[in-house]
Amino acid sequence: xxxxxxxxxxxSQVEAGTxxxxxxxxxxxxxxxxxxxxxxxxxxPYDQAAGFTDRLAPxxxxxxxxxxxxxxxxxxxxxSEFVGRRLVELGYKNVRKYREGIEDWVAGGLPTGSSSSxx
Numbered sequence: 001x002x003x004x005x006x007x008x009x010x011x012s013q014v015e016a017g018t019x020x021x022x023x024x025x026x027x028x029x030x031x032x033x034x035x036x037x038x039x040x041x042x043x044x045p046y047d048q049a050a051g052f053t054d055r056l057a058p059x060x061x062x063x064x065x066x067x068x069x070x071x072x073x074x075x076x077x078x079x080s081e082f083v084g085r086r087l088v089e090l091g092y093k094n095v096r097k098y099r100e101g102i103e104d105w106v107a108g109g110l111p112t113g114s115s116s117s118x119x
Contacts, residue, residue, distance in 0.1 A: 002084045002097040005069055007108055010035075010098050019067045022060070023102075024049075024079035031115040035071065035105055038113065043072065043079030053086040064092050071098035071105075 005013075013019035014036055023034040024043035034040070039060045043049040061068060068087065072079035080097050087095045098105075106112065 002070070002081065002088070002095060004099050005096040007098070007100065007104055007110075010069055011110060013067065013069070019069050020061060020063075022068060022070045022080075022083065024070050024072045024083040025102075029073075033102065033106075033112045033114055035102065036111055036113050038071075041070075041083050043081075043083040046078065046082060049079070049082040050086050053083050054090065057087060057090055057092075061087070061092065064090075065094065066092075068092060068095045069098050070095065071101045074101045074103040075099055077101055 010019070014021065021035050021038040023030045023038040023040050026042050026044050027040060030040040041056045041060055042052050070080040070084040070087070080101070084095050084097050102112070
């Protein structure tokens with residue numbers, strides 16, 4: 001299991017610019033809404049999560065020593081665990097998981113970003 005980070009800790013690091021945030025939701029969900037400055041590495045479908053991570057990580061996360069936080073929708077969502085574990089297997093040194101995900105972030109009244117042209 002990946003080390004966890006709380007909403008307050010993540011917010012502090014996002015505001016300080018000291019963390020790379022990775023949204024592990026499918027592209028359509030990421031485009032609709034994601035944490036500020038989040039990058040996307042889909043962790044679903046689960047049987048393709050390792051392939052997506054292997055293919056996208058070198059360009060999305062070029063620094064294997066960076067502080068990285070993965071998240072998905074909520075606590076039951078498994079995407080972030082799959083992607084995060086694969087990142088560790090690929091040699092990333094500082095990967096944590098925001099277990100409560102974007103639902104918790106939004107419930108806390110925090111800002112999100114969007115890649116949709118309709119927003």
